[in-house]
Amino acid sequence: MIELFFQYLVAGLTYGAIYAIVGIGFNIIYNTTGIINFAQGEFVMLGGMTAVTLHGFLPLPVAIIAAVLITMVIGGLIEMTFIRWLARPSVLRMIIITIGISILVREAALLIWGEGVRSLPYFTGNEVSALSFGGVRVSPQVIWTIGVCSVIVLLLNLFFQYTMLGREMRACAANREAAALCGIPTKNMVTLSFVLSAGIGALAGCVVSPITYTQYNIGTGLAIKGFTVAILGGLGNSMAAVAAGFILGILESFSIWVLPTAYKDAISISILLAMLFIRPSGLFGDREAMRLKDF
Amino acid sequence: MRSSRLTPVLILLGAVTAVQLLTLATGKDFYLTQLTMTAYYFLVVIGLCLLMGFAGQISLGHAGFFAIGGYTSAFLTTLDVSAYRDASLVASLAKLQLLMNRQDLYGAQVLTVHPWAACVGAVLLALGVAFAIGVPVLKLKGHYLAMATLGFGTIIFSIVLGTRRFGAADGISSVPAFPVLPGVSVSGGSSGRVLNYYFAWLLVTGAMVLLLNLINSRVGRALRSIHGAEDAASAMGVDTARYKLSTFVLSAALAAIAGVFLTHYNGGIGPSEAGVMKSVRYVAVVAVGGMGSLWGTLIMSTVLNFFSLRGYFGTFDDAVFGGILILIMLFAPDGIIGSDLRKLERKINPKSQTANFK
Numbered sequence: 001m002i003e004l005f006f007q008y009l010v011a012g013l014t015y016g017a018i019y020a021i022v023g024i025g026f027n028i029i030y031n032t033t034g035i036i037n038f039a040q041g042e043f044v045m046l047g048g049m050t051a052v053t054l055h056g057f058l059p060l061p062v063a064i065i066a067a068v069l070i071t072m073v074i075g076g077l078i079e080m081t082f083i084r085w086l087a088r089p090s091v092l093r094m095i096i097i098t099i100g101i102s103i104l105v106r107e108a109a110l111l112i113w114g115e116g117v118r119s120l121p122y123f124t125g126n127e128v129s130a131l132s133f134g135g136v137r138v139s140p141q142v143i144w145t146i147g148v149c150s151v152i153v154l155l156l157n158l159f160f161q162y163t164m165l166g167r168e169m170r171a172c173a174a175n176r177e178a179a180a181l182c183g184i185p186t187k188n189m190v191t192l193s194f195v196l197s198a199g200i201g202a203l204a205g206c207v208v209s210p211i212t213y214t215q216y217n218i219g220t221g222l223a224i225k226g227f228t229v230a231i232l233g234g235l236g237n238s239m240a241a242v243a244a245g246f247i248l249g250i251l252e253s254f255s256i257w258v259l260p261t262a263y264k265d266a267i268s269i270s271i272l273l274a275m276l277f278i279r280p281s282g283l284f285g286d287r288e289a290m291r292l293k294d295f
Numbered sequence: 296m297r298s299s300r301l302t303p304v305l306i307l308l309g310a311v312t313a314v315q316l317l318t319l320a321t322g323k324d325f326y327l328t329q330l331t332m333t334a335y336y337f338l339v340v341i342g343l344c345l346l347m348g349f350a351g352q353i354s355l356g357h358a359g360f361f362a363i364g365g366y367t368s369a370f371l372t373t374l375d376v377s378a379y380r381d382a383s384l385v386a387s388l389a390k391l392q393l394l395m396n397r398q399d400l401y402g403a404q405v406l407t408v409h410p411w412a413a414c415v416g417a418v419l420l421a422l423g424v425a426f427a428i429g430v431p432v433l434k435l436k437g438h439y440l441a442m443a444t445l446g447f448g449t450i451i452f453s454i455v456l457g458t459r460r461f462g463a464a465d466g467i468s469s470v471p472a473f474p475v476l477p478g479v480s481v482s483g484g485s486s487g488r489v490l491n492y493y494f495a496w497l498l499v500t501g502a503m504v505l506l507l508n509l510i511n512s513r514v515g516r517a518l519r520s521i522h523g524a525e526d527a528a529s530a531m532g533v534d535t536a537r538y539k540l541s542t543f544v545l546s547a548a549l550a551a552i553a554g555v556f557l558t559h560y561n562g563g564i565g566p567s568e569a570g571v572m573k574s575v576r577y578v579a580v581v582a583v584g585g586m587g588s589l590w591g592t593l594i595m596s597t598v599l600n601f602f603s604l605r606g607y608f609g610t611f612d613d614a615v616f617g618g619i620l621i622l623i624m625l626f627a628p629d630g631i632i633g634s635d636l637r638k639l640e641r642k643i644n645p646k647s648q649t650a651n652f653k
Binding site: 036038082086090091092093095096097099100101102103104106107108111220224227231260262263265266269270272273276277280 | 351353355431432434435436437438439441442443445446447449450453454456457458571572575578579582610611613614616617618620621624625628
């Protein structure tokens with residue numbers, strides 16, 4: 001029984017790590033633009049799919065790096081084509097545009113890769129290899145997933161705290177006009193935020209691919225989970241998104257005990273709705289902090 | 296209803312008749328099947344048009360209301376209760392004439408809920424759900440509203456997909472014909488094709504008249520003021536919360552009615568009808584139609600849905616709708632024919648005001 005408990009816990013942490021990364025992706029773009037990018041989940045799918053294809057003729061690490069770079073370029077191109085030149089678009093317009101983008105990306109993926117389910121090979125070991133922690137068996141890929149996601153979060157923090165570029169992005173998030181007056185190219189910062197969130201999404205898509213598989217249509221589901229996490233933590237607050245990601249992952253994982261698997265997705269959405277209705281500022285955010293919007 | 300508003304309605308009826316005669320003359324009367332389905336899809340779109348274009352609230356969950364209507368009606372009219380004939384509930388329902396004895400596809404006698412009773416039940420359920428969801432959801436704005444309605448749609452989708460009683464991935468099939476009026480029965484057979492076509496489009500015309508009167512009344516002006524500036528409307532004494540909720544509930548009811556009739560017409564319903572992509576399509580059609588131009592939406596909805604149902608877009612079906620959505624929002628957020636049509640409307644009826652979407 002106790003082993004089963006830990007087994008669910010580990011599964012929850014794995015999914016939670018991915019949700020957290022998608023949630024952070026939402027936050028990065030939201031912070032610089034005030035836009036919720038409904039195509040966020042598509043970056044995860046693109047990363048996984050591209051890596052699987054490249055792995056056909058490249059070694060795994062090279063394929064993953066290349067896939068992340070390609071997705072970053074796509075993310076940047078999407079921003080430059082569809083968003084950069086719009087003057088003060090309304091929120092409703094942006095919602096509809098990013099939904100349209102997500103449909104186009106998904107349909108393009110369907111055209112390129114078909115409906116088949118693909119996956120990368122396990123980074124170390126294979127499907128059956130497991131590390132044992134006192135009776136709890138953990139796949140090495142789980143360690144990879146949680147590890148890579150932790151490194152992403154750490155690097156992002158360092159980037160936003162200590163690099164000039166990161167600080168410029170934060171300035172842009174805090175007050176766009178003031179940032180522009182200080183000579184920060186705010187439009188480039190927005191493009192950069194798309195590149196960055198496409199990159200981390202793609203990397204997450206690669207590490208999780210051996211466990212959850214990759215299919216052309218996984219984006220929407222991930223986007224909803226990621227948004228739930230972003231809201232749960234408080235929109236714009238990326239460290240809180242990590243905690244919220246783990247909370248959601250674990251809740252979902254344990255919900256299998258009480259509910260049929262088919263309803264698993266309904267759990268996270270119910271949490272999302274409940275949060276939106278009761279406490280839209282998030283578990284950790286208060287309304288004052290929401291207004292200051294710092295990374 | 297003033298004559299300036301009556302003219303387009305008469306033109307619509309004329310066009311509906313002309314199209315039927317045209318298909319008859321050219322021997323393409325099988326087009327009527329898709330045109331009938333188009334009419335039902337338009338019922339969903341017109342409600343959403345009122346909600347988005349006039350009240351200014353987005354909903355990415357209207358396929359959910361369509362599915363509530365369709366699935367409730369399909370479930371009740373295919374559920375054989377003849378084994379429980381003696382149970383008090385079934386007996387009292389039978390006494391109220393709410394049940395119907397009929398033969399199923401294999402010739403066996405079954406006792407099911409009468410389609411009219413199922414239809415009323417379905418619409419009431421949709422109204423109830425819309426009310427329960429609408430109260431908290433409509434307090435939200437922008438992204439939160441979009442995500443909350445998207446979430447609602449996804450919950451409905453995962454419920455119908457995950458429930459074996461609703462046929463899981465296969466949906467519910469062999470839904471019986473719906474005897475709406477003496478002599479008129481909503482079903483997919485080719486014998487009743489013309490009759491069904493007229494029934495569907497008369498339903499559309501009725502809904503059109505209803506909504507046209509609504510938007511040109513005090514309610515319509517209140518809705519437009521909410522779209523323009525909610526705080527200002529509220530300050531002027533418009534009960535914004537109530538108006539938004541009523542519009543939401545009305546549009547949900549229209550979607551549910553469309554679901555009920557289309558399910559009987561197709562003889563079944565599948566989970567894809569509840570999918571997020573369907574909701575997005577409805578939004579796309581409203582956007583192309585000019586966000587708040589009922590006539591523009593009618594034209595675009597008919598054209599797009601007809602092409603889509605005839606399979607002209609092939610495997611690019613969803614991509615076409617996604618592409619349209621982006622192009623319209625990037626280059627013409629007022630819709631392509633919407634703005635021209637609005638000028639025309641103003642010419643015909645200088646007093647008519649339509650919402651601008653920026």
